Structure formats: C-alpha cells, structure tokens
Amino acid sequence: MIEFRSVTHAYGDRPVLHDLSVRLAERRVAIVGGNGSGKSTFARLLNGLLVPSAGSVLVDGLDTRTDGRAVRRRVGFVFQNPDMQIVFPTVEEDVGFGLKARKVPKEEIGRRVAAALDRHNLARHRHQPAHQLSGGEKQLLAIAGVLVLEPAHVVFDEPTTLLDLRNRRRVIELVRELPQNAVVVTHDLDMVMDFDRVLVLEDGRIVADDVPSVAIPAYVKRLS
Amino acid sequence: MLGLYLHRESPVHRWPAGVKLGGLLAVTAVVLALPGVWGALAAGALGLGLLPAARLPVATVLRHLRAPVAMLALLFGVQALLAGTGWEAALVAVLRFAALILLATLVTLTTRVTDMVELFERVFGLLRPVGVNPAKLALMLALTIRFIPLLAEQVREVRMAQQARGVERSIAALFVPLLVKIFTMADDLAAALEARGYDPADRGP
Numbered sequence: 001m002i003e004f005r006s007v008t009h010a011y012g013d014r015p016v017l018h019d020l021s022v023r024l025a026e027r028r029v030a031i032v033g034g035n036g037s038g039k040s041t042f043a044r045l046l047n048g049l050l051v052p053s054a055g056s057v058l059v060d061g062l063d064t065r066t067d068g069r070a071v072r073r074r075v076g077f078v079f080q081n082p083d084m085q086i087v088f089p090t091v092e093e094d095v096g097f098g099l100k101a102r103k104v105p106k107e108e109i110g111r112r113v114a115a116a117l118d119r120h121n122l123a124r125h126r127h128q129p130a131h132q133l134s135g136g137e138k139q140l141l142a143i144a145g146v147l148v149l150e151p152a153h154v155v156f157d158e159p160t161t162l163l164d165l166r167n168r169r170r171v172i173e174l175v176r177e178l179p180q181n182a183v184v185v186t187h188d189l190d191m192v193m194d195f196d197r198v199l200v201l202e203d204g205r206i207v208a209d210d211v212p213s214v215a216i217p218a219y220v221k222r223l224s
Numbered sequence: 225m226l227g228l229y230l231h232r233e234s235p236v237h238r239w240p241a242g243v244k245l246g247g248l249l250a251v252t253a254v255v256l257a258l259p260g261v262w263g264a265l266a267a268g269a270l271g272l273g274l275l276p277a278a279r280l281p282v283a284t285v286l287r288h289l290r291a292p293v294a295m296l297a298l299l300f301g302v303q304a305l306l307a308g309t310g311w312e313a314a315l316v317a318v319l320r321f322a323a324l325i326l327l328a329t330l331v332t333l334t335t336r337v338t339d340m341v342e343l344f345e346r347v348f349g350l351l352r353p354v355g356v357n358p359a360k361l362a363l364m365l366a367l368t369i370r371f372i373p374l375l376a377e378q379v380r381e382v383r384m385a386q387q388a389r390g391v392e393r394s395i396a397a398l399f400v401p402l403l404v405k406i407f408t409m410a411d412d413l414a415a416a417l418e419a420r421g422y423d424p425a426d427r428g429p
C-alpha cells in the first residue's frame with residue numbers, strides 16, 4: 001500500500017502539490033489531469049525520486065525520506081521517454097543493468113534477462129543496438145528493464161504518449177496483465193476505463209477520486 | 225571508425241575482453257616501436273585475417289575505415305609538405321595508424337560493452353586506493369557509447385527544426401538549443417539511473 005500523509009511539494013518556493021492525503025491499495029490506479037497539474041511530481045514522489053517538502057510518503061510502511069533505497073527497490077518506475085532509461089548500447093545488456101546494479105549473481109542475471117526478453121517479444125532483438133529499435137520496441141525494452149527487477153509496485157508516467165496505435169495496444173495489454181499493483185499517469189482516458197480507481201489532479205490538488213465511470217466524466221466536464 | 229558491437233557466432237567474439245584489449249595494446253606498442261613499415265604491414269595483415277575469422281562483413285568494415293584513413297593521409301601529407309618531414313615518414317605513419325584503427329575497430333565490433341565495462345572495472349579497481357570509483361568510470365564508458373547515436377539524433381532534430389523555420393547552418397543557433405536538450409537529458413537520465421537501482425554512492429564490488 002502507498003500512503004500520502006499531508007504531502008506538499010514545492011520546486012524552490014513554488015508549491016505544485018498542496019497538502020495531499022491519500023491511500024492507494026487498489027491494483028490499478030490512474031492519475032489524470034491537465035499539463036502542469038502535478039502528475040509527474042506525484043509519480044516521482046511515489047518511489048522516492050522526489051521527497052516531499054512537507055508531509056510524508058509511505059510505501060508498504062517504508063518512508064521515502066528515510067528508506068529511499070528500499071522504497072526504490074519496491075517501486076519500479078517507467079518514464080515517458082524510453083530513450084532516457086535505456087542506458088546500455090544493446091538490448092540484452094540493458095535489461096541486465098538493474099540486476100547488475102543490485103549485485104545479482106551472473107548466472108541468475110542471464111536466466112532472468114532471457115525470460116524477460118521472451119516475455120516481452122524482444123528475444124530476436126537481443127544483440128541489436130537499442131537505438132535501432134522502433135519507438136514501441138524501445139518502450140517495451142524500457143518496461144522490460146524495470147519488470148525484470150520484480151518490483152512490488154510499478155509506476156508509469158505516460159507510457160503510451162509516444163506510441164502508435166498498435167504499440168499503444170501492446171503496452172495497455174501489458175499493464176492490464178501485470179501481477180503487480182500499478183499507478184499509471186496518463187492522458188489516455190480509454191486506457192484507464194477498466195482501472196479500479198482514478199485520481200484527477202488540478203493545480204496540485206485532487207479534485208476527484210472515484211471509479212473511472214464517475215471520475216472520468218467529471219474530469220471531462222471540468223475540462224470543458 | 226570504431227564500431228558498435230556486432231553480434232556473430234565466432235571464436236574472436238568469444239575471446240575474453242582482456243585478451244583482445246591487452247593484445248591491442250601489445251600490438252600498438254610493437255608497431256610503434258619497430259622502425260619502418262614492417263610492423264604496420266604485419267598488424268594490417270593480422271587485422272585483415274581476423275575480419276573473416278570473426279564473420280564480420282569485410283567490405284563494410286573497410287568502407288568505414290576510409291574516412292579516418294583519408295583524414296590521416298591529409299594530416300600527415302600536410303605535415304610532410306610544411307614541416308618537410310619527408311613523404312616516406314608520412315606514408316609509414318599513415319600505414320601504422322590505419323592498421324591500428326583496423327585492429328581497434330575489430331576489438332570494438334567483437335566485444336560486448338558489458339564485457340568491456342567489467343574489464344574496466346577490474347583495471348580501475350587497482351586505482352581505488354587513490355580515490356577512483358571503478359563502477360562509476362565503467363558506467364560512464366557504457367553511457368558514452370550508448371548516447372553517441374542519441375546525440376547525433378538530437379543534432380539532426382535541432383537542425384531540422386531550424387531549417388523548417390528558415391535558419392540555415394549556424395553553429396551558434398545549433399549549439400544553444402542542443403545544450404538545453406543535453407541538460408534536460410542529463411537530468412532525466414540521472415532520475416532513470418536512480419529509479420533502476422543505480423546508487424552513485426555505491427563503491428562497487
């Protein structure tokens with residue numbers, strides 16, 4: 001479970017999230033809202049990439065401020081732009097990067113990487129340079145690199161924004177089938193229609209928090 | 225020029241990175257130490273022999289070597305002309321460097337970055353007592369290789385955006401937006417590394 005306790009976040013002296021308190025325990029939670037409403041800031045607070053200026057964020061009881069490292073092991077994070085998260089030149093090496101950073105034994109890295117490549121349809125690109133992949137394949141690679149670490153929660157920040165229709169479908173399927181709890185920031189309202197819960201952010205405040213069939217129409221109405 | 229890893233099932237690919245890089249260093253020392261052109265010819269022959277053994281596309285690799293060799297020829301040619309060091313010396317220098325570039329290319333084409341990084345970690349590990357962090361240096365190497373093609377893409381993008389608005393070739397106009405892009409990229413990259421479990425404070429194994 002992830003819990004926000006009176007969380008305020010400011011960049012410098014400009015607050016962008018105002019006193020949020022919320023508990024997320026559902027399998028699929030979506031965060032929607034206009035540009036600059038604070039979605040990415042919210043997402044980065046979830047795994048300790050940012051720590052709140054005031055208040056605290058707890059992941060399965062661990063405080064992101066004091067247990068940042070342990071929290072990041074529990075919470076995987078997928079960014080919008082896969083180019084920035086692929087750090088090794090070839091596909092196979094990149095998927096192994098996080099495992100190596102965690103000092104997993106070499107044979108086990110080999111085994112887990114091979115399984116992840118198979119699962120995400122990347123096996124035939126194994127030795128290919130990452131920069132030769134298509135946008136959708138890059139996103140799948142970025143996701144594989146996170147999921148291979150078997151985090152307990154996964155946060156996605158606009159995972160489908162740069163993708164065409166077919167690849168968007170693939171990522172949506174993948175998120176749907178994840179065994180983990182997932183929090184997804186997105187502008188893609190179709191994607192979240194079967195989620196358990198939707199939070200709507202506006203100017204750093206939660207203005208709606210409900211099941212999609214209620215929260216999405218409310219959001220659309222606020223927009224118009 | 226130095227190529228990215230190209231996967232093939234070959235004995236050369238399977239040689240340990242240490243053997244290949246150590247070999248390259250040794251050959252370089254020998255070629256530069258031997259007088260005249262013989263060392264260069266031997267090294268060149270070795271490289272040409274290893275290309276098919278590594279199942280690499282010989283013609284493509286040689287084509288990539290054309291530009292750097294032409295540049296070297298120009299460089300040493302000009303030097304011979306201006307400094308009067310003699311055409312023979314220039315020819316020897318060009319041949320030596322051409323052979324060494326061929327061998328270096330062969331090493332990078334047949335060695336995975338991960339293996340190179342591991343080797344660097346071990347070598348830099350010897351420098352740990354003087355405050356060098358081997359894991360950091362090794363990661364820097366990997367990132368550099370990964371981001372060169374990405375950077376080239378950014379340059380193309382900025383240039384295209386400018387051409388679309390009627391700005392033709394201007395170094396300043398290219399440089400500023402590129403810098404901004406690189407800084408945002410560096411920011412995102414740092415966050416991504418952290419998210420993937422890389423800890424900069426970690427002193428490595």
Ligand SMILES: Nc1ncnc2c1ncn2[C@@H]1O[C@H](COP(=O)(O)OP(=O)(O)OP(=O)(O)O)[C@@H](O)[C@H]1O
Nearest residue numbers: 011012016033034035036037038039040041042201
């Ligand atoms: N590193 C930063 N430094 C200063 N201000 C920032 C920083 N990151 C975000 N902001 C500001 O905080 C506010 C919220 O940004 P955030 O990225 O969380 O919004 P968002 O909802 O993700 O927007 P988008 O839909 O465009 O991705 C914006 O006004 C933004 O300008």
Ligand SMILES: [Mg+2]
Nearest residue numbers: 039040041157
């Ligand atoms: Mg955002």
